[in-house]
Amino acid sequence: MSDPENTLIFETTQGEVTIRLRPDLAPGHVDRIKTLVREGFYDGVVFHRVIEGFMAQGGDPTGTGTGGSKHPNLPAEFSAAPHKRGVCSMARSSNPNSANSQFFICFADSSFLDRQYTVWGEVTSGMENVDKFKRGEPVRDPDRIVKARIAADAAA
8 A cells, every 4th residue: 555645445345355556546536525525424325326237336425416515515526547447436417516425436447437427535435345246226234444444544
């Protein structure tokens, strides 16, 4: 682990998932993710929308796809980073500046999303656990983030 301050660990119902945060691509979004993790926001939150061959979406405390955090929406930080297997990106409405707390992890190449959604990280280990998430829109008895933490805070 090269940078504990930019390493996110999700303990999920299927096992651990480690994500390298990318403040070089999306500093505002990485800051938001870290704030939410440190507030305990993601603990217990489900992956409410999981589409085979596409992505697993979570980060909504209501589990419906319509919720967010108490923080304001974020301005887009689009980049040329490709949406490929393991990439973590922010979900949003049709408004490019509407990302808040919801995110998705790509199962496969989703290049049609490139430059339209904010990439903020990439799974470095545990992608096989993401692959085990139950599928659905919405998911019946969905998998969830049991506990989220930043590696630098491991002692906490």
